[in-house]
Amino acid sequence: MIKLTGVTKIYKTGVRALNEMNLNINSGEFVYVIGPTGAGKSTFIKLLYREEIATLGVVTVAGVNVSKIKNRRVPYFRRNIGVVFQNFRLLPKKTIFENVAFALEVIDTPKQKIRTEVRKTLELVGLSDKANSFPHQLSGGQQQRVAIARAIVNQPKVLIADEPTGNLDPDTSEEIIQLLMRINKTEGTTILVVTHNRDMVEKYKNRTILIDNGCVTSDTSLGGYINDQGIN
Amino acid sequence: MIRELISCIRNMPRHTKNALQNIVRNSVMSISSMLTVTITLFLIGVIGVIAINIQDMTVSVEKQLTIYVKLDRETPEEAIASIQTAILGIDHVESAVHSTKEQELEKYIEIMGKIYENYRESNPLGDAFNVEADDGTYLTDIASAIEKLDYVKTVDYGGSSTESLISGLKTIRNFGSVAIVALIVVALFMIANTIKITITSRKTEISIMRMVGASNWYIRIPFVIEGLLIGLLGSLIPIVVIYFGYTFIFNSMNGVFISNLLTIRNPEPFIIYFITFLAGLGSVVGAIGSFMSIRKYLKF
Numbered sequence: 322m323i324k325l326t327g328v329t330k331i332y333k334t335g336v337r338a339l340n341e342m343n344l345n346i347n348s349g350e351f352v353y354v355i356g357p358t359g360a361g362k363s364t365f366i367k368l369l370y371r372e373e374i375a376t377l378g379v380v381t382v383a384g385v386n387v388s389k390i391k392n393r394r395v396p397y398f399r400r401n402i403g404v405v406f407q408n409f410r411l412l413p414k415k416t417i418f419e420n421v422a423f424a425l426e427v428i429d430t431p432k433q434k435i436r437t438e439v440r441k442t443l444e445l446v447g448l449s450d451k452a453n454s455f456p457h458q459l460s461g462g463q464q465q466r467v468a469i470a471r472a473i474v475n476q477p478k479v480l481i482a483d484e485p486t487g488n489l490d491p492d493t494s495e496e497i498i499q500l501l502m503r504i505n506k507t508e509g510t511t512i513l514v515v516t517h518n519r520d521m522v523e524k525y526k527n528r529t530i531l532i533d534n535g536c537v538t539s540d541t542s543l544g545g546y547i548n549d550q551g552i553n
Numbered sequence: 554m555i556r557e558l559i560s561c562i563r564n565m566p567r568h569t570k571n572a573l574q575n576i577v578r579n580s581v582m583s584i585s586s587m588l589t590v591t592i593t594l595f596l597i598g599v600i601g602v603i604a605i606n607i608q609d610m611t612v613s614v615e616k617q618l619t620i621y622v623k624l625d626r627e628t629p630e631e632a633i634a635s636i637q638t639a640i641l642g643i644d645h646v647e648s649a650v651h652s653t654k655e656q657e658l659e660k661y662i663e664i665m666g667k668i669y670e671n672y673r674e675s676n677p678l679g680d681a682f683n684v685e686a687d688d689g690t691y692l693t694d695i696a697s698a699i700e701k702l703d704y705v706k707t708v709d710y711g712g713s714s715t716e717s718l719i720s721g722l723k724t725i726r727n728f729g730s731v732a733i734v735a736l737i738v739v740a741l742f743m744i745a746n747t748i749k750i751t752i753t754s755r756k757t758e759i760s761i762m763r764m765v766g767a768s769n770w771y772i773r774i775p776f777v778i779e780g781l782l783i784g785l786l787g788s789l790i791p792i793v794v795i796y797f798g799y800t801f802i803f804n805s806m807n808g809v810f811i812s813n814l815l816t817i818r819n820p821e822p823f824i825i826y827f828i829t830f831l832a833g834l835g836s837v838v839g840a841i842g843s844f845m846s847i848r849k850y851l852k853f
Contacts, residue, residue: 370764393769400766412758414578426567427767429560471765 322348322511328378338364340535351505354515356532403472407484409464411456418452442474462493482514557770572778582751590787593740598795604729611722620684621709628704645691652681689719744842769851776843784839792828
């Protein structure tokens with residue numbers, strides 16, 4: 322589903338964010354991406370949804386060579402990928418229903434289908450009763466659920482969650498990871514979770530990739546965690 | 554591209570609904586954009602109405618200006634036609650109407666009274682020409698060219714005072730045209746700037762739209778419709794004020810400014826066309842302003 326071959330990213334400022342990175346993630350996998358700040362995690366993710374383009378090497382997502390996508394085709398490519406951010410990025414002036422429906426509206430989904438899909442997805446994330454609320458009326462955890470609902474409502478092949486629990490308390494964080502794992506199981510979506518949350522990686526074991534100095538320094542399918550010396 | 558456009562047209566009701574929602578939900582920014590449109594359109598409207606009326610007055614003054622050319626009494630009959638051809642050959646001469654010495658005398662008698670009837674026996678007058686210029690500012694040039702022709706006795710026209718009236722009117726009209734163009738440009742940038750601030754405050758919304766796979770046209774269209782509606786709504790006050798203000802001024806002055814030579818254009822249908830133009834201008838400027846402002850946020 323995701324394949325990086327010899328990927329290097331050098332920014333205009335001269336900063337080398339990724340250094341000949343190689344990685345292969347199969348369809349339906351649930352993967353944690355961990356690493357210290359400035360290791361290249363964000364750049365790695367941005368390459369996946371074509372926010373950035375690799376300087377060297379090939380990035381393939383869902384069978385598409387991302388670097389070769391023409392600018393005007395980028396929106397169509399992004400419809401295969403759902404992205405969730407630490408700060409939720411909900412539209413404050415739209416209701417929960419509208420926030421989720423938004424992702425379907427922009428891809429020309431018929432009205433009736435939008436209604437059924439949004440209801441189904443809100444049910445999946447446990448927020449059916451909040452459809453008419455506005456984001457500021459919800460807790461952080463609930464807002465993140467809405468963001469997840471928006472990211473998965475059009476059934477993307479890949480879901481990228483960038484620090485999804487960064488702003489949440491431990492209990493809520495657990496709920497979010499459980500939800501993501503449930504989506505991975507029931508929908509078969511390939512999920513990448515970028516996180517600093519050691520407890521979570523320890524408790525809910527999944528394949529874990531450690532990025533450091535712009536390349537994958539460890540990759541384990543055992544879900545072991547890292548201490549100061551690296552991955553166990 | 555074609556697919557995107559078809560999709561945009563199909564989604565027009567949704568885009569319009571979104572645009573209306575955005576106007577209401579971002580009411581402070583919307584109102585400030587509308588006020589920008591209102592103020593500039595009001596200025597454009599007032600200057601426009603004045604410039605159009607001055608244009609009318611200039612044309613009407615010019616039309617009423619003729620150069621009166623008197624010929625010598627002894628001018629031979631056969632020379633008249635060649636003098637007329639020579640006058641018509643002068644630059645900016647539109648017409649040269651011949652008036653025979655007999656016609657001239659009749660005019661004299663009509664104006665001065667029957668005492669001149671005695672001259673019917675031996676007409677002391679010569680033939681004359683009434684010369685019209687296609688542009689009032691060339692009166693002096695034409696007059697001096699005619700003076701040089703053979704058999705020409707005198708050349709009369711309004712003189713420098715008429716010329717300065719015309720050039721004064723033209724200056725005001727030209728200033729009006731330049732001011733209107735300048736105001737349209739200013740309006741465009743002011744609206745673009747206000748909308749830019751609106752868009753900056755909605756950067757998150759745009760980035761989310763881009764994140765979930767909205768095409769650039771899908772993102773752009775609601776903003777453009779929003780700009781168009783803001784322009785249209787912003788033009789309402791100037792339209793109402795100019796419509797009623799102009800009609801009131803016209804009626805209270807009986808359509809005449811200072812003298813009968815300077816008339817004000819009848820409000821029907823002129824003012825209807827003019828306010829339609831203002832509404833159109835507001836909408837187009839609003840839409841272009843939005844289009845310009847959102848461009849930089851849509852680059853990949």
